[in-house]
Amino acid sequence: MVWLPCMGARDEVEEHSKQIDREIKQWIKSYNQAIKLLLLGTGESGKTTIIKQMKILHVQGFSVSERAEKANLIRHNIHESIHDIVDNMNILNIPLQKPKNEYSREYILKLGPEGPTKYTEEYFDHVRTLWRDGGVRECFRRSNEYQLIDSAEYFLDRIDLIEKTDYVPSDADILRCRQKTTGIQKIEFKVKVPKSMQGGVQEFWMFDVGGQRGERKKWIQVFEGINAIWFLVACSDFDQTLREDATQNRLKEALALFEDVWQSRFLLEAGLILFLNKQDLLESKVAQGRSIAPYFPKYNEFEAAGDEYTRTKLFIRSLFVDLITKKRERRALDASAERFVIAEARRPRECYFHFTTATDTDNVRTVFRDVHQIILTHMLSNLGVY
Numbered sequence: 001m002v003w004l005p006c007m008g009a010r011d012e013v014e015e016h017s018k019q020i021d022r023e024i025k026q027w028i029k030s031y032n033q034a035i036k037l038l039l040l041g042t043g044e045s046g047k048t049t050i051i052k053q054m055k056i057l058h059v060q061g062f063s064v065s066e067r068a069e070k071a072n073l074i075r076h077n078i079h080e081s082i083h084d085i086v087d088n089m090n091i092l093n094i095p096l097q098k099p100k101n102e103y104s105r106e107y108i109l110k111l112g113p114e115g116p117t118k119y120t121e122e123y124f125d126h127v128r129t130l131w132r133d134g135g136v137r138e139c140f141r142r143s144n145e146y147q148l149i150d151s152a153e154y155f156l157d158r159i160d161l162i163e164k165t166d167y168v169p170s171d172a173d174i175l176r177c178r179q180k181t182t183g184i185q186k187i188e189f190k191v192k193v194p195k196s197m198q199g200g201v202q203e204f205w206m207f208d209v210g211g212q213r214g215e216r217k218k219w220i221q222v223f224e225g226i227n228a229i230w231f232l233v234a235c236s237d238f239d240q241t242l243r244e245d246a247t248q249n250r251l252k253e254a255l256a257l258f259e260d261v262w263q264s265r266f267l268l269e270a271g272l273i274l275f276l277n278k279q280d281l282l283e284s285k286v287a288q289g290r291s292i293a294p295y296f297p298k299y300n301e302f303e304a305a306g307d308e309y310t311r312t313k314l315f316i317r318s319l320f321v322d323l324i325t326k327k328r329e330r331r332a333l334d335a336s337a338e339r340f341v342i343a344e345a346r347r348p349r350e351c352y353f354h355f356t357t358a359t360d361t362d363n364v365r366t367v368f369r370d371v372h373q374i375i376l377t378h379m380l381s382n383l384g385v386y
């Protein structure tokens with residue numbers, strides 16, 4: 001409150017009300033000015049990982065209590081990983097390399113998917129024994145045939161560190177930690193605008209939603225006023241099926257969902273940026289000799305220069321390009337498949353593509369800079385995103 005000398009009570013009231021008016025105007029201005037971004041994509045495509053990167057890059061990172069909370073989650077990720085691997089050995093008919101490790105396998109399976117209430121030294125000894133077993137590794141190599149979190153190997157390779165009672169997760173560990181999103185979350189942050197683009201500070205609101213089928217009906221709640229959508233695709237998923245439906249290929253689900261978003265009448269005004277994510281995992285999968293061709297036979301006719309990984313990533317991009325260049329079709333609302341109502345676009349739209357690794361902070365920093373530039377250009381030239 002500003003102190004004003006020689007003022008009567010009435011003047012003071014008037015000045016106070018003007019002050020409130022000014023504050024409201026300022027608030028409305030900043031409300032309107034915030035760029036609203038919405039992260040979309042199927043389950044495990046990397047949306048929450050992008051939110052974590054924004055926290056690292058543009059907010060103050062993770063507090064001591066947040067890190068302690070993540071340490072528990074990471075221990076649970078270790079349990080989920082080893083439990084799901086050894087549980088699937090029977091189904092895939094893979095024996096343990098050392099029969100004496102059966103005791104450890106039973107110890108883990110008895111704990112169920114939830115895991116122990118307390119993570120003891122004895123618990124970690126059993127996990128370590130199993131992770132060294134050749135049969136367990138063989139079952140891990142075939143993890144595209146069942147459901148296993150992407151960070152299983154990363155955490156199981158770090159048991160010695162994670163089992164310590166004073167373990168504090170690093171940013172890299174937190175980025176790898178997996179927790180399914182339910183509901184809608186929002187992060188607010190400010191970013192400096194380059195002098196060449198007006199200068200000053202730009203406020204962002206970024207919304208994160210759950211990507212599994214059951215979560216998608218909630219998405220519509222946040223469609224209003226969105227300036228740009230970041231649609232994430234886990235490219236390494238080409239040989240995996242959905243956690244919520246083992247009959248559906250994950251990449252095919254991502255393509256169908258992208259098409260729905262691209263054609264949604266609620267999102268016609270929003271800019272669309274496609275993040276072809278998990279490039280690190282795609283590269284290592286292809287290097288292990290795994291090909292996309294059995295799942296997408298069109299790959300055999302795809303012509304592009306470069307090594308197998310480059311050709312695979314360009315092929316995946318071409319699948320999405322085909323969807324946006326294909327003629328718009330009017331389709332009926334199919335409630336069971338959680339599809340959106342389709343409508344004609346009022347004007348030509350553009351879609352930008354980026355190859356990303358969401359767990360790599362340097363990569364996300366660069367991509368964010370490019371994307372910010374695109375959004376600002378759109379705002380300045382009034383071409384739609386804003």
Ligand SMILES: Nc1nc2c(ncn2[C@@H]2O[C@H](COP(=O)(O)OP(=O)(O)OP(=O)(O)O)[C@@H](O)[C@H]2O)c(=O)[nH]1
Nearest residue numbers: 044045046047048049175176178181211278357358
């Ligand atoms: N190696 C690697 N792992 C990634 C990448 N992006 C995400 N992950 C991991 O994949 C897992 C799933 O990522 P999330 O960010 O939780 O996925 P999401 O899209 O939020 O999933 P839902 O909340 O179920 O919709 C996490 O363990 C991440 O660490 C990537 O580019 N490379």
Ligand SMILES: [Mg+2]
Nearest residue numbers: 047048180181
């Ligand atoms: Mg999430």
